[in-house]
Amino acid sequence: MSDTKQYDNDYENKWCPGCGNFGILNAIKKSLADMQMPPEKVLMVSGIGQAAKNPHFLQCNFFHGLHGRALPVATGAKLADQDLTILVNMGDGDCYGEGGNHLLAALRRNINLTLLVHNNMVYGLTKGQASPTSRRGFVTKAQPGGVAYDACNPLTLALSQGAGFVARGYCGEIQHLSRLIKEAVSYPGFSLVDILQVCISFNNVNTYQFYNDRVYKLEEETYKADDLHQAIDRAMEWEDKIPIGILYQKETRGYTQGLAPLQSGSLFSQTYDPEQVQKVISAV
Amino acid sequence: MSDTKQYDNDYENKWCPGCGNFGILNAIKKSLADMQMPPEKVLMVSGIGQAAKNPHFLQCNFFHGLHGRALPVATGAKLADQDLTILVNMGDGDCYGEGGNHLLAALRRNINLTLLVHNNMVYGLTKGQASPTSRRGFVTKAQPGGVAYDACNPLTLALSQGAGFVARGYCGEIQHLSRLIKEAVSYPGFSLVDILQVCISFNNVNTYQFYNDRVYKLEEETYKADDLHQAIDRAMEWEDKIPIGILYQKETRGYTQGLAPLQSGSLFSQTYDPEQVQKVISAV
């Protein structure tokens, strides 16, 4: 086991004691340590929300952007410098609500980023409104009659759009989650890890108890993560048992691979050549 | 056969002669006529693009809104007055590009609207850039090296998000398309009809010839539109044969059904009752 201390910083954590985000934070540290990624080689990008505060609590480079907009920022950074290792932290509202369109695009663009969604099925930071993953009937102050539509299923969504790495983790299974994150980071395309996260302040339905009673590990079954239909079926399990692990993985072509201007290295690493630029402009 | 003339107006059509949109327009007129919907009972809502001009060429009520934003406008109108019959026309860029987040939400919200996507796999009005449904390798002036990612599959997307009515039409099969539209309008929830539309000006890959060689009708097979996995498989067919028809249909709970304030009729139809309002306010 490697040292996770290197990722600790002395910035005060702002989550509620007992929040599931702590498990996720620890899993991230562990996976980074296991991959021997020094803090200065990590770029964390996030949106806005409780989940999105995550990068502040890690010793690393970070860009804590706008609500819903982490994926475009991460995409831009990766296009600029494909040598960066980028992890994206988003909340469920952040990613599947405000940021839905960017997720759709990221799934297709298949750029090499790892997206970790802290899915607590509620808007935490804004004090408990329904999120896209809140289940039908979930009662909040904004939805006093209960949520009146079915929850978004981010896993089937990703599967339907050709994603090559689709996994689900659970904040209560830190070892398991850290393995998932490692796999996701090493996957050479876009990887989604949707993480079941307990919010002790605003979601009293999807509690540790709820998950502990239902969660099972795909790795412990004879499950092979190479069949789309099976993956969809597993992704749709919920009421009685909930699978965690890699649901689906396949080889894909990473976006930056074929792009002409990236053939001689990252945009960042190439040098400005006034003669060449002048030549090109003068030739117009 | 009923009279489609009632939907003609004398506003000059602005599409290219030979555009696949004409077939769609005719199919819409035919389905409205068959359903005996007088022009004044129809509300067409659209975004911006060639497809979205459609409402101008029909005698009806219409709201031609912003690029990507037709679904929220239509949703607002339907929430205000659930008695309206609303058809939404969008382009593929409009709906799956700029408007992707609203589509995701509409699929879950399952409000009773019919969405007709004129899918020409290109941005027509802005002169031929790739759209989310452009296939990998499609060359345009903005993508001189060809599109470098896989196309969005709107049908599997809808299926993955619990949609209750998912169909595909083709602008070259007007009768068939008009039947689909009728079915979609009568479906009591959100219905998506993705329509293969030929753009003679900017898409020289997905031509009439291309489709005529590949398109087949699900109704002419022993296909039953009630199996999610089969629907997904059909939705993913493309290279050699392309199914049109209803891919999937199931019973769902329409969004407005359970909402408290709509129990005594549409918001629009309820009358302002100063005494009741005063009572409620004074009781605070």
Add this chain to the structure above:
Amino acid sequence: MSKDVTVTIGGEAGQGIQTVGDIIARVCHNAGLYLMAVNDFESRIRGGHSFMQIRISDTPVFAPCQKIDLLIALNTDTWDLHKNEMAATGLVLLDSPAKEKKDESKEKLPEQAQEKNVVQVGFSDLAKDAGGKIMTNTVAAGACLTLLGAPFSLFEQILTQKFKEKEKVLENNITAGRSGFDAVKNTEFPQKFNWPSDGASKGKLVTGVQVLALGALAADCRLAAFYPMSPATGIMIHLAEFMDQLPVLVEQAEDEISAINMIIGASFAGVRALTATSGGGFSLMAEGLGLAGITETPVVIINSQRPGPATGLPTRTGQGDLLFVIHASQDEFPRFVFAPRSVNQAFDTMIRAFHLSEKYQVPAIILTDQYFNDSLWMTTREMTVPEEIERFVTTDADMSSPSEYKRFKVTESGVSPRALPCKGRALVGVTANEHDEAGHMSEKIANRNNMVEKRLAKIQGMAEEMKGPDRYHGESEFLVAGWGSTDGAIREAVDQLRSENVNIGALHFSDLWPFPRKKAADALSDCKHFITVEHNASSQLGLLIRQQTGHSFYKAICKYDGRPFTPDWIAKHVTSVLEEIS
């Protein structure tokens, strides 16, 4: 002389500061005292530091005070953070560490334990004794109320209201409250009120968000679409409370772009519709605002300001969006911008904004801020609902020939008769493109000019509806100009300065766009100098006044730290500006 006491209750988020504050506020309110309270909290759910500051008086109060008379510190941080704000005669009630922890924490407390104005009270221990730590808040409220001189019976009344459905809980709370009462009954505190035994409350106690919601109801708002964003979310939460009593639907949208487009759709379909957000959400709505502009669809948008840029300080207050909302969205179209100064005016503004928005078929924007929204205010006036809602719509019956109806008929006033879709034979068509009278896209030069001129023609009528600045000692040599929620603090500062014989008054701008140019110029023309007071760094009101009237502010007093003005602070800064002048 009138009594004026500021009580601050501070601790960690999640400790129940608001519960303590609410009880105190309600007891005082029920007894016929006046009060206002500000809520100060961080953008987190637990931990950190937050406080509620209640100003209680026997005359009306409209702004917080700088000096704390009584500090209820639920943790030692609170005392640390506020000790410099204590009034000379101020008293601190500090929770003493729980019995079992006393030993370890003793070292931490030597200092404050020795301060003579700090009284340690075992809030949590007493609560535990009464039945549970959860009642710490009741103990604290009890202690505070004793010091203020409240009779226990009034306290008991409120507890009974609060816990009426749970007998055992009520019983325990009364015990807890009593132990708080008793704990400090011998502590001296100079600021006791005369508690009228038969006092009747002088009005309603409401928060800004609540009044905005009630105003929307009174305006017959039917659809409220929103995406959660502090400090606006509360407006929608309060509206949602009425969904089963009134025909109002609160719809949480997938994002702010959707929210504004939804209300445009709803308004087009015939119901009054509202959205509420803060600056970030408003940014996302800019394009939709233009859609309302060109389709001439009435909508009401509340932008509750907080400091930016971008996410900024989500739970703090600011006034940085004035020029943005006036100019937001490409090209030009008429809109209303209002910034109410009080809960009374906010209630009226909601009604007026919906009315004027429909009358002129333009979007109306209401600017509030976190300070206004999250504070507790007293309204001493009935919130009266209109007898009737004038809808300014036309139907087939009003037309000689419905088939020839044209949504954008050019008229002198710029306002075209508005029919609703699917409500008769008249067809209604609108588009985000430039269009002809029938709502069809048109690129013709003459038509374009007609339509631009038609839309802008409305400005004349709209401008006539605008009220000039509200004048407070408006004939004075010097004037302080402000807008929105800062009015209470400004007026009180003016009172202070006038009591020191400064010849000063105030102008309050609530109607900001179309700018009441002539009325503003008139109100400004006689003063020697005017000074602006705003929660931004560039004096946006000052710039607007200069742009619209040519009158220049002498100096801008700007505060952009996210915390509300106090009258003292304003008075002090105005004084130094005046010294500079003379």
Add this chain to the structure above:
Amino acid sequence: MSKDVTVTIGGEAGQGIQTVGDIIARVCHNAGLYLMAVNDFESRIRGGHSFMQIRISDTPVFAPCQKIDLLIALNTDTWDLHKNEMAATGLVLLDSPAKEKKDESKEKLPEQAQEKNVVQVGFSDLAKDAGGKIMTNTVAAGACLTLLGAPFSLFEQILTQKFKEKEKVLENNITAGRSGFDAVKNTEFPQKFNWPSDGASKGKLVTGVQVLALGALAADCRLAAFYPMSPATGIMIHLAEFMDQLPVLVEQAEDEISAINMIIGASFAGVRALTATSGGGFSLMAEGLGLAGITETPVVIINSQRPGPATGLPTRTGQGDLLFVIHASQDEFPRFVFAPRSVNQAFDTMIRAFHLSEKYQVPAIILTDQYFNDSLWMTTREMTVPEEIERFVTTDADMSSPSEYKRFKVTESGVSPRALPCKGRALVGVTANEHDEAGHMSEKIANRNNMVEKRLAKIQGMAEEMKGPDRYHGESEFLVAGWGSTDGAIREAVDQLRSENVNIGALHFSDLWPFPRKKAADALSDCKHFITVEHNASSQLGLLIRQQTGHSFYKAICKYDGRPFTPDWIAKHVTSVLEEIS
């Protein structure tokens, strides 16, 4: 005296109007004449009416003319629509109906066939004879060039360049061109040029979009993310042409929100990044603009204006976004706003915008418009690329202790040393929330004040970089003030008026924000009155000048029909304003 000829080629979209125009323009350009051309087209792909208007002269020209000397009408509509714009000596070449259709359409043509200035030429018939209807454009170009007096050899040269790879096609086109040449060789046209047999072109022929793209390359822009939107798309299309020659990537984003966030991410990661859009897209970018503001990330945004509100007139021109872009996004932060007046200045502005944006770590906005973007211009100056690109970044090597690096270190200038993430041991953290020096969220009052003041401190340095208005006869009694692309037309109008002995000059504002207050005031202080000339309805420049300097415009000359100014039009309107004054 100099020759100045306006040729208009009109027909349906899709008929190849631009091909005709391009050939004519290139022949004239190659021969050493000066020219500029505007493109007027509808928001549709086929049909309707569109035209290209080329103004050719033996001296430089910078704006279109009102009067048409030679109209090439590819259909009769064109003649109908433009007949009132014909110069007294103007000539119309009208395509005669195809042979086989002649009979049926004869009735339609009696009127114009009789007009003496209308000459029917069988463009399409001649093309068919030469090998195919597709060459109608070549025939038309040939006819036009004959009338202008061009030697056939020059025409042949251009055709050869154009079709060099397809021998047969070239041959046919030469035949077609010749038949056009021959068809009107006996037609009289008074405006023949002296064609230098050995003329050399006086510069490059470029469109606005092309120059903006080239400027971006010269500024070492590496990532350009965009969502298609007229009239900005062309910038990106032109940039995309260079993807295999230079390290520049053009990325089509899923929407404009993504585009701006992508370039912020790219810039954060260390490369120069650009987006381009029009008003609707800019609206959607407002929140992202604030993100660049608070994270102090340099980015360049081109907003190419078109008339609104909302979708408005997508293929027309306007200047309605000035105050919007200055105030866009919640709360306050520094930004640059530029509006170049010419292709030369646009090229320089791109380089300057990227440079200043990085120097001050703020977003820079460049305002252009459809008229500028889509017109064909001549640049008579080399487009010179900078020797070096100064990046204003810091690395571990520059730091005494990289581990203590703080991205937002407070400095007097407001500019903090900027390190890049993952490029050394220094960790770089930024957030959309208000933050401390290390980039961590902070709600502290003192920190907030520091950060607001740090950001705003940059304005001083930025303002010093701003150029005052460019003065053209700036000492005159009356001045006309404009901004952006209208400068050419304004100057020419001034020339006209001065030739009539009017004491008038012009001020052109290219550097709009931070507003060059002092320089503007100085430039304005001596004139008797100034008049603004803008493509909007409220005179946004005029309002800005008043807001910033207190100087009031006497009158605003506003044109908002989406079509560009001509010098004549401006001169006429200025004249009537001056009559009013005297």
